[in-house]
Amino acid sequence: MRHTGDEPVFTQSLALDMADVEASLAGPKRPQDRVALGNVPQAFNAATELEVNAAGTDKPAVEFTLDGQQHALPEGAVVIAAITSCTNTSNPSVLMAAGLLAKKAAARGLMPKPWVKASLAPGSKVVSDYLAHAGLTPYLDRLGFNLVGYGCTTCIGNSGPLPDPIESAIKQGDLTVGAVLSGNRNFEGRIHPLVKTNWLASPPLVVAYALAGNMKVNLNLDPLDYDGGGQPVYLKDIWPSSEEIAQAVQQVSTEMFHKEYAEVFAGTPEWKAIEVPASDTYGWQEDSTYIRLSPFFDTMGVTPDPVQDIHGARVLAMLGDSVTTDHISPAGSIKADSPAGRYLQENGVASRDFNSYGSRRGNHLVMMRGTFANIRIRNEMVPGVEGGMTRLLLGNDVMSIYDAAMQYQKQGTPLAVIAGKEYGSGSSRDWAAKGPRLLGVRVVIAESFERIHRSNLIGMGILPLEFPQGETRKTLNLTGEERLDITGLQQLSPGVMIPVVITRADGQQQTLLCRCRIDTATELTYYQNDGILHYVIRNMLH
Numbered sequence: 312m313r314h315t316g317d318e319p320v321f322t323q324s325l326a327l328d329m330a331d332v333e334a335s336l337a338g339p340k341r342p343q344d345r346v347a348l349g350n351v352p353q354a355f356n357a358a359t360e361l362e363v364n365a366a367g368t369d370k371p372a373v374e375f376t377l378d379g380q381q382h383a384l385p386e387g388a389v390v391i392a393a394i395t396s397c398t399n400t401s402n403p404s405v406l407m408a409a410g411l412l413a414k415k416a417a418a419r420g421l422m423p424k425p426w427v428k429a430s431l432a433p434g435s436k437v438v439s440d441y442l443a444h445a446g447l448t449p450y451l452d453r454l455g456f457n458l459v460g461y462g463c464t465t466c467i468g469n470s471g472p473l474p475d476p477i478e479s480a481i482k483q484g485d486l487t488v489g490a491v492l493s494g495n496r497n498f499e500g501r502i503h504p505l506v507k508t509n510w511l512a513s514p515p516l517v518v519a520y521a522l523a524g525n526m527k528v529n530l531n532l533d534p535l536d537y538d539g540g541g542q543p544v545y546l547k548d549i550w551p552s553s554e555e556i557a558q559a560v561q562q563v564s565t566e567m568f569h570k571e572y573a574e575v576f577a578g579t580p581e582w583k584a585i586e587v588p589a590s591d592t593y594g595w596q597e598d599s600t601y602i603r604l605s606p607f608f609d610t611m612g613v614t615p616d617p618v619q620d621i622h623g624a625r626v627l628a629m630l631g632d633s634v635t636t637d638h639i640s641p642a643g644s645i646k647a648d649s650p651a652g653r654y655l656q657e658n659g660v661a662s663r664d665f666n667s668y669g670s671r672r673g674n675h676l677v678m679m680r681g682t683f684a685n686i687r688i689r690n691e692m693v694p695g696v697e698g699g700m701t702r703l704l705l706g707n708d709v710m711s712i713y714d715a716a717m718q719y720q721k722q723g724t725p726l727a728v729i730a731g732k733e734y735g736s737g738s739s740r741d742w743a744a745k746g747p748r749l750l751g752v753r754v755v756i757a758e759s760f761e762r763i764h765r766s767n768l769i770g771m772g773i774l775p776l777e778f779p780q781g782e783t784r785k786t787l788n789l790t791g792e793e794r795l796d797i798t799g800l801q802q803l804s805p806g807v808m809i810p811v812v813i814t815r816a817d818g819q820q821q822t823l824l825c826r827c828r829i830d831t832a833t834e835l836t837y838y839q840n841d842g843i844l845h846y847v848i849r850n851m852l853h
Contacts (some may be wrong), residue, residue, distance in 0.1 A: 334516065334530075339489070339508035340499050341736075349531040351510070352677055355387055355483045356527075358508050359487045371486035375476040382425050384480040384488075384530035385525060390473055391490035391506060391519050393465035394456055396515045397434035399429065399493040406438055408561035409456075409514035410447025411551035416522055417450045419549065420539040424524025426477055429455035432464040436571040441563045454521065459489055466494030467669050468501050468643025481505045488524040491517050497738050499687035504644055507687070519546050557642035586736060600658050602673035613852055615840045621753050621774075621780070621797040625719060626725040628701055628712060629691040629784060634730055635737035636764060638688045640746050642669035649699075650680035650713040654688075672742055675749060682746030683712040691784075692791035704792055716750035726750065727795050729784050730757040735764025744771040748842075754797060756811065758783055760828055769834045770843035773799070776809060776825040787823070792816040803838070805830050 334348040339358040346354045372383035394400065394409060423429055431451060433439065439458060442448045451457075454646075461829050465471060470490070472478065476853060481488055482505070489508045497509035508526065520526075522535040534543035595604045630638075645651050645665040654676060655665055673679040685698035692702045693709055702708070703715040705722065709825075719726055728747065734757035735743060744767040747755075754774040768775045774797070778784075796812040803809075808824040815821075840846035 321329040323439045334513075336491075336510045336512045336516065338497055338510035340497065341635075342497055344513055348511075348516075349529055352527045352529050355487075355489065355508060359386070370484055370486060373480040373486065375480040377425055377474060377476050380425065383435075384426050384477065384486065385486070386486050386488075387525045387527040388426050388486070388488045389424070389467060389491055389520050389524050389526060390426055390477060390481070390488045390531035391470055391503060392423065392429045392456075392517050393432065393470065393490070393491065393492040393494070393819070394517050395430065395432040395465045395492055396494040397462070398436055398495060399514065400433035401435065403441060403560050403563045404556055405493075405514045406433070407445060407447065407564075408551055408556050410442050410445065410451055410516050411555055411559060412515045412518050412549055413450040413454050413456065414447060415551065416518070416535075416544075417453050417636065419544050419547075421522050421536050422453075423521040423543060427455065427521045427524055428470070428473055428477075429457075429521050430464065430470075431456040432459050433461060434760040436461060437563075437567050440567045440571065444567075445559045445562050447559070450577060451518075454518065456518065456521075463669075465490070465492045465502060466496055468503075468641070468667050469669070470503050472644075473503065473505070473686075478505060491520040491526075493517050496637070496738060498635045499643055500685040501643050502639045503685045504646065504823075514551070515591070520535045558806065596657075598654060598673060600660055600677070601671055603676060605675045607745075607842075610850065611841070611845050611848065612667050613849065613851070615845065616802065618839055620800050620808060621725050621727075621795070623703060624727045624753060624795040624797070626692065626729055626791040626793060626795070627716060627719070627750065627752060627791075628728050629789065630728065630730040630734070631691065632731035632758075633733045633736055633745070636735055636740040636743035637737055638685045639683060639735070640668070640740050641685045642668055642677065642740070645671075645677075645681070646686070649684055650711050651677050653682065675745070677763055678742050679746050679749040681711045682742075682750055685837060702791065713750065716752075720751050724751075725753040728752055728755045729789060730755065731783065732758045733761055734759065735761040735768070739763040739767070744768050747771075747772055754795070756795075756825060765828055765830075766834065769829055769838050772838060772840075772842040772845075774838070775828040776811065777828050779824055779826070781822065787813070787821075789813075790816070801810060803827060803829065804834060805832060805835055 336351055337345055339354065363582050370386045372385040374383050386561045398407060406736050446814045487507045489510060490502045491510045493512060493514045497511050502509045519530055519535060523530065530546045534545050536544055644667055647662045686698055688699060689697055690701050693700050699712045700709060700710045701715045703710055705718060705719055716726060736764050743764060749769040752773055754776060755768060756776045756778060758778050760775055765775050794814040797809060799809060807827050809827050811823045811825050813821045813823060830839055837843045837846050840849060
């Protein structure tokens with residue numbers, strides 16, 4: 312502590328020993344879960360053991376034929392290696408390091424394993440310029456890291472399909488395989504529906520894992536592969552030095568940025584050829600499967616109706632901890648046999664043209680069908696099942712969450728979601744609140760909420776309630792068969808305790824005091840207006 316005038320000023324020193332810094336990845340399912348490079352095989356095995364219907368971690372390799380060659384796909388195979396992301400590829404040092412590592416690997420005759428789908432998708436054309444100027448592009452191309460475009464690809468689930476023989480082998484052996492990408496997000500089901508573990512890494516480590524081809528390889532100790540002379544090649548053998556990286560980075564010039572960004576709004580010939588009607592308002596196309604007029608304002612009045620209590624709500628899904636917005640509203644590929652896939656096919660869209668949920672977020676009819684449709688989500692109402700399924704208690708039938716929600720809507724039954732800790736973690740995805748609202752969800756009761764998603768729920772008129780301290784769905788022995796009544800909503804105030812009457816299947820009742828997670832007066836105003844969108848429109852009308 313030191314004194315400046317009459318006021319004491321507290322200072323604290325921070326020491327960082329660079330010897331403690333180690334190469335790491337994040338995974339297998341959350342970006343906040345750091346794993347030291349040497350511990351990746353153990354982390355992979357631990358994740359495999361937790362898989363639904365897992366038969367152990369030693370599943371046999373599956374034979375497949377690709378380009379006329381016979382191969383065996385092992386458990387732990389790296390099937391996607393992607394240098395991607397708007398953020399990670401903005402750092403010339405790591406991009407140059409990846410190019411230099413590729414150059415050194417090529418000099419030793421190394422190639423990625425045949426089952427690896429590699430790609431390069433930087434966020435800026437400048438990256439292509441300086442990699443080419445440094446003479447590194449041919450080596451990345453040789454290892455399969457060909458330029459596929461600029462912008463969001465693998466990180467948002469736009470990795471595209473794997474070769475058919477690879478997908479068939481994964482399904483046949485129920486193999487747990489991996490993707491390694493230099494992106495920002497690796498939530499379950501996001502990167503590819505068949506890839507159960509996803510790992511965030513620096514661009515040079517992405518190249519290294521493409522060469523190793525398996526998450527079970529310890530890159531600190533095991534060889535990546537063997538060269539033409541049969542000698543083992545370790546990561547340390549081809550890792551570029553700081554001096555080599557610095558020399559390559561020196562070739563990045565300001566002019567490269569000026570050149571590319573001066574033309575950033577010009578667009579390609581294909582973009583320029585699009586005919587755009589001259590109009591002050593958007594012309595909605597009734598047959599569009601990409602952009603449709605949403606129903607959020609169909610019943611909105613100039614003044615808000617009084618807040619109504621929730622009576623006889625049924626549980627649509629009962630979920631565990633760390634349910635992410637990707638679980639609630641996936642951004643990746645659309646399965647042909649899913650409600651969204653069926654809708655697209657009914658509207659003349661072939662499965663090869665489905666694209667992704669992220670690309671179709673302007674169509675509420677796709678997005679509400681995709682709500683809770685993540686291939687890895689686990690609803691405890693249907694134990695041992697992954698995917699967006701639930702039990703319709705009106706008839707005790709197992710069906711998709713979307714189909715069940717539509718049945719409940721016909722009955723006029725409000726819906727609830729029960730969850731554990733950190734509900735809504737991950738990306739701040741608006742459709743993770745919009746979708747449940749369109750399904751008829753009125754309330755989410757969780758042990759805790761992620762900050763942004765909690766506010767998004769309120770912004771869509773969904774009430775977030777928090778279990779009392781020490782109480783959970785498990786301590787209360789909830790099964791999802793209960794009916795919920797929530798009263799006193801006309802007298803809501805930030806943080807107030809709200810009585811939730813739980814009526815069990817046998818008729819027994821229990822009242823639970825849950826904390827209202829409308830935390831501020833402004834949030835309360837949004838909720839009383841049935842959401843922030845209605846609030847904004849009403850203010851415009853006045």
